[in-house]
Amino acid sequence: MLSVVNGVTARVRTGAQALLAANWREGVGRDGTRFGYTCPDGAKYPYQWFWDSLMHALAWKEVDPARAAAELRSLAAAQRADGLIGHTVFWEQPVRASRLLFYNVRRRSDMATATIQPPFLGWAWAEVAECLGDPDFTRQGRDVAARYHGWIERERIDRTGLAWAILPDETGCDASPVFDPLLPWRRHGTPGFTLLVAAARRHGFSFHRIRAAGGFTAACPLVNTALALGYLGLAAMGDPSARARAREVTRAIVEHLWDDRASIFRVAGPDGRHVPVSAWQGLAPAALPDLPDDLRTRIVEQWLTCPTRFWPPHPVPSVSIDHPRFARGDGRIIPQYWRGPSWPFTPPFAVPALLRAGRHEEAAVLVARIEERLDGQGFREYTDPIDGTGMGARAFSCQAVALTLRAWLDRPPIPVRA
Numbered sequence: 001m002l003s004v005v006n007g008v009t010a011r012v013r014t015g016a017q018a019l020l021a022a023n024w025r026e027g028v029g030r031d032g033t034r035f036g037y038t039c040p041d042g043a044k045y046p047y048q049w050f051w052d053s054l055m056h057a058l059a060w061k062e063v064d065p066a067r068a069a070a071e072l073r074s075l076a077a078a079q080r081a082d083g084l085i086g087h088t089v090f091w092e093q094p095v096r097a098s099r100l101l102f103y104n105v106r107r108r109s110d111m112a113t114a115t116i117q118p119p120f121l122g123w124a125w126a127e128v129a130e131c132l133g134d135p136d137f138t139r140q141g142r143d144v145a146a147r148y149h150g151w152i153e154r155e156r157i158d159r160t161g162l163a164w165a166i167l168p169d170e171t172g173c174d175a176s177p178v179f180d181p182l183l184p185w186r187r188h189g190t191p192g193f194t195l196l197v198a199a200a201r202r203h204g205f206s207f208h209r210i211r212a213a214g215g216f217t218a219a220c221p222l223v224n225t226a227l228a229l230g231y232l233g234l235a236a237m238g239d240p241s242a243r244a245r246a247r248e249v250t251r252a253i254v255e256h257l258w259d260d261r262a263s264i265f266r267v268a269g270p271d272g273r274h275v276p277v278s279a280w281q282g283l284a285p286a287a288l289p290d291l292p293d294d295l296r297t298r299i300v301e302q303w304l305t306c307p308t309r310f311w312p313p314h315p316v317p318s319v320s321i322d323h324p325r326f327a328r329g330d331g332r333i334i335p336q337y338w339r340g341p342s343w344p345f346t347p348p349f350a351v352p353a354l355l356r357a358g359r360h361e362e363a364a365v366l367v368a369r370i371e372e373r374l375d376g377q378g379f380r381e382y383t384d385p386i387d388g389t390g391m392g393a394r395a396f397s398c399q400a401v402a403l404t405l406r407a408w409l410d411r412p413p414i415p416v417r418a
Contacts, residue, residue, distance in 0.1 A: 012402055016399070035089075041394075068132070080112075083150050087115050101194040103197075118223050127404075155206070163224055166215075176338040196216060217270045221282055224252070225287060254295065264283070264299060265281070279318060314387075345398065356416050370402050371402055
């Protein structure tokens, strides 16, 4: 069995490296800035996406740390003077006119969106910096991530200590059913979604202005886990205050988003009330070192490794498979892709959670299942969690993060060692 797994691992490594190289883009942007990044898919996703790039950097560091550094430096080159790095960067051409209604830009000529994605920039940068061993790169990462966190502190954190999203796609989980009760006719994939984006644009994509107007906001456990991870990365790169901030964010997640009866974290709506939908975002905080061990154990045992919830044959599904809103595949009209299928964005949180919980065997099983799926189905965008059928884009670079998951089994990531 070991030789078979090793063969699968070797083929996945070769395929992942080839895919990363094929999807690499470099040149000079419209503003004269030199860039280099990995597009998620050459045909479907031509731009540089924030958390996709962080996943790409984690993957690149296993085969070419210099390319990983270039990926992150391109994100840094897109940083605004106020510290924000938009979640999509349009280096060579403006956003497609046909997509303008859906993209979070103030005007079509903008170089980047005015919104975020899960903000674990500091964590990804620290992981690459540790591998690269370049003090200048580490110093740059500390500066870039500190200014980015400063923007989030000013613009997105309220008295709860949590960072708030102003649109569903800021959580990275655009069509998740957690947003159904909050946006019944304006959720992603419906005609009303364009009105939601338009309303955010009228308010300058400002959380404070949107909240004052009574608009949509949400506190997501995934976004705040990513924020705490970003602080942990900053601490690893030498920021003396960042470790305490990671603890503070973790405490806020527990205080405001933990559902003690269900043993899972919940998304909270504008009024602070929990949305009772069991989505994978609610498992993400289990990766944090400052989470109380008893809460981590409950999440891992009752949810993450439960076969009737988040541990089907091809984990980790985006919604618990026992939930009424769980959907396995693509919808013909309304997107289903964050309503059940497994994505490559979930394991980089699930593997650290399992390792920190002492569940090394399950972590190894998860990595092996992912590799076997990639070996058999190719690097598809997302996967049916029951039968493993690949769906969406056919050459999705974020799947290459499997390289990092395999490496973490031998040398755990920063949050496990923090």
